[in-house]
Amino acid sequence: MKIEIWSDVMCPFCYIGKRNFETALEQFSNKNGIEVEWKSFQLDPSLPEVQDSNYTDYLMVSKGLGRPQVEGMLNNVTQMAKGVGLEYDFDRAVMVNSFKAHRVLQLAKMRGLGDAAEERLFRAFFTEGRNIADDETLLELGKEAGLNETEIRSSLSDERYSDMVRQDIQEARAIGVTGVPFFVFNRKYAxxxxxxxxxxxxxxxxxxxxxxxANPEIKIEVTKGQSCSIDGVCD
Structure with a gap:
């Protein structure tokens, strides 16, 4: 059964949600029957690729809130993150556009490394203060997640990866996603x-x-005889 997760690597609740979902999946007796697909979403596509504000100042402007209120909010989120084993450092967070990061995540999804790439980018942004709009940083992070260097460079220049990001975002709008994280189970529950x-x-x-x-497990009673296996062994 497929579970689709719409997420933005700059969303603090997406990383926390990932941890809580993973905890639930570990407790689920049929976890081997689950396929997880990460989907791209941008909370603020207007952010520049070059940082012009820190996390606190950005929220003050975008939300119209005072500094004490924003700092209180971020402190609460930091404590929530600690509760699931994550270390957030909003003072180091580099506020830049996440679109390039999503291009790399689309490549990772194609290579079966979506979860590893999501994890690495989350940690890079929220804990390490890395610039996830910088090509060389994304190259390094992608390689650490198991991706090929040549393919990472291609994902940052080939427009088909941009199209894949936009397709995920359009799909989110079509099913009514207005915020992330958003987990869809078998296209029936969320x-x-x-x-x-x-x-x-x-x-x-x-x-x-x-x-x-709706998809019963097929069990076949087998009478065994001499045969050849896919690894070339015949007996």
Whole structure:
């Protein structure tokens, strides 16, 4: 059963939601029957590729809030992150456009490394203060996630990766996604936001039970005889 996750690597609740979802998945008895696909989403496509403000100042302007209120909000989120084992450092966060990062994430998804790339980019942005709009930084982070250097460079220049990012975003709008993280289970149920693990687990169990009923496991009774295997062994 497929679970699609719309996310932006600059969204603090997306990283927390990822951890809570992972906790639920570890507790789920049929986790080997789950396929996870990460989808691109941009919370603010207007951000420049070159930093012109820090996280606090950005929120003050974009949300129209005072500094004490914003600092209180960020402190609360930092404590929430600690509760799931994450270290956030908003003072180091480099506020830049995430579109290039999503191009690399599209490549990672094609290579079966979507989760690894999401994890590496989240940590780079929220913990390490890395610039996720810088080509050489993305090249390094992509390689650390297991991607090929030549392919990473291609993802940053080939427009088909941009088209894939836009397609994910358009798809999100079509199904009514207005914020992230947004988890869609078998295109029937959804969990919005960084919900606790139990909320994910309950939806997992419900969605999987229905999916399994519609897609019963095929069990064949086999009478064995001499044969050749795919590794070339015949006996």
């Amino acid at each position: 969990v919005s936001g960084a919900q606790p693990p139990q909320a994910f687990l309950q939806t997992l169990e419900k969605a999987y039970a229905e999916w399994r009923e």
